[in-house]
Amino acid sequence: MNNDDSMCERLTNMQTAWSEATPGETHATWSGHLTACGKPVIEAKPVYDSHPRDITCAECGGTAVFDLETARTWARVITDTYEVSGRLSLLDAYDLRETAVTSLAPKAFVQRREGDSWNAISTNFLMSTGAATEKDGTSIFVGRVGLAVLEAFRESEYKGGY
Ligand SMILES: [Zn+2]
Structure with a gap:
């Protein structure tokens, strides 16, 4: 090891x-x-x-x-509330989590390797999705799922060198 x-x-x-x-x-x-x-x-x-x-x-x-399973679990906490309220179907919620995890992991990896802070990565994500400026429910929701995923990546990130 x-x-x-x-x-x-x-x-x-x-x-x-x-x-x-x-x-x-x-x-x-x-x-x-x-x-x-x-x-x-x-x-x-x-x-x-x-x-x-x-x-x-x-x-x-x-x-x-990063631990992608932890990220899926954390994203699920966000999507579950929308499922329960009927604003999101089970399948849509799953798709949204998978898209968030599988698209953000490679991006965050590249950004961490370039030395970006988690703060910069989160800001970047919010700007690129429009979640920072758009006030509609969907943008805010996508933003919350993405941030939950990034937070899980930060918590589970391996501690060695890039
Ligand atoms: Zn590969």
């Missing part, structure tokens, strides 16, 4: 990996067969020699450094 990853359970089985589909790109795999972004693995490093800092694929990087 790597020293910088030792506090992070999801990294104890992570291997950096390569795929023929994306020459030169370094991915992460947990199965040894598929990368976290769904590409077939042709070669993988042993776990002890695999570090998040070596990952170049943003999608795999996001999966390695």
Whole structure:
């Protein structure tokens, strides 16, 4: 186990990996067969020699450094209230959470690697979705789900170097 990853359970089985589909790109795999972004693995490093800092694929990087399951759970707390009130169907709520988690993880990974603060990342997100300025219910709701996801990423972020 790597020293910088030792506090992070999801990294104890992570291997950096390569795929023929994306020459030169370094991915992460947990199965040894598929990368976290769904590409077939042709070669993988042993776990002890695999570090998040070596990952170049943003999608795999996001999966390695953040806990996406925690983010789904936290987003669910927001969408549940809308489901209960009948303003959102079960399927729409699921789609919204998945979209928020899978689109924000790679973005946040890239931004963290560039040294951005969580504050900057949240502000960026609110500006880009219009949630900071739009006053309609949908924008505010999307903003709340996104912020819950980003908050979960911040809490679950691995503590090693980028
Ligand atoms: Zn990947």
